[in-house]
Amino acid sequence: MAHRILAQVIVTGAQVFGRAFFQAYKQAAATSATQTANAAREGGLSVEEACRILHVEPQNLQQVEVAKRFEHLFNVNSKEKGGSFYIQSKVYRAKERLDNELAKNSPPPPPGEAGASPTPS
Template sequence: MAHRIIFQVAATGARVFGRAFAEAYKQASASQKYAASAASSGSTSAATFSSGGLTLDEACKILNVAPPKGGQANLEQVSERFKRLFDLNDPKKGGSFYLQSKILRARERIEAEVREAERVREREEELRAGWRPKVYKDR
């Protein structure tokens, strides 16, 4: 009698564990496919993951600024709009913490886009100028 109960508990546990493992595998596979498609479409991983899923267009609409053209953005205007909107939505003054966080993520997204474009521009400039590694000689 006891062996039957033990077998039922083990079988149920194995079934639950098997289903959980299969679901985790499906999610990991979908995540891997999504990351591969995002990488092939040219979106930057730093900008995608650090901004909480905000697109550049959404970030520009939140802060009411023009999107960066060619990696150039008026960061003074972005900073000014951020400070104003962030202060207006202060929870201590009756504002919304949710809106404050959206404003913060929007600023981070725009700055990440500008940083990434600057990094690419510097890399291309270095390639055009020619790469000259520093050689250290042992004496």
Template structure:
């Protein structure tokens, strides 16, 4: 009689575990397909896209125009950042969540400008050609 109860518990547990495993696999598969369709990776290589903050959202948060040709008015961005960041200080009754969104928005705009300037420098180097500095030993 006891062996029958133990067998039933084991079989029931195996079914529950199997169903949970199958559901987890379906969820992981759906997530992978969604990320492939959206063009993002789940590796966290680009923390800004993994956090879901786009350049357009960052510009709206700080109320600045998007960088044109990879160049933005960083003084205006920093001015708006400092003002909004101080207004949302939790010690003054603000929101830590909004403060973090404002910080991420500034970082996103800075990243965009940095990547554009690096790409511009690479293009300029390719156009001019690579000219290494040669040092002669005496």
């Protein structure tokens, strides 16, 4: 009789822990998928990593400096000059990430300025 109760306790405990483990796994998988999607959307680089690749300071990030460093590093690493396509693609992704960051942090142009789309009447 005691072995029967012990077996039921073990089976019930295994079921409880199994369900808890499965729920935790589902939650971790969902979180991981979200983080992967966010990283892919932003080029897979952090702002700090992109700044290190392009050799610019993250504190005083300017579009002109980013473009200048990108041009230099992209041209130096071209296949025609014996450079690395991998490094060239890293430079491109870094510029893309910093461009996104600058666009996100820059205020929208005031209405009526050059480049602003006219409002329909």
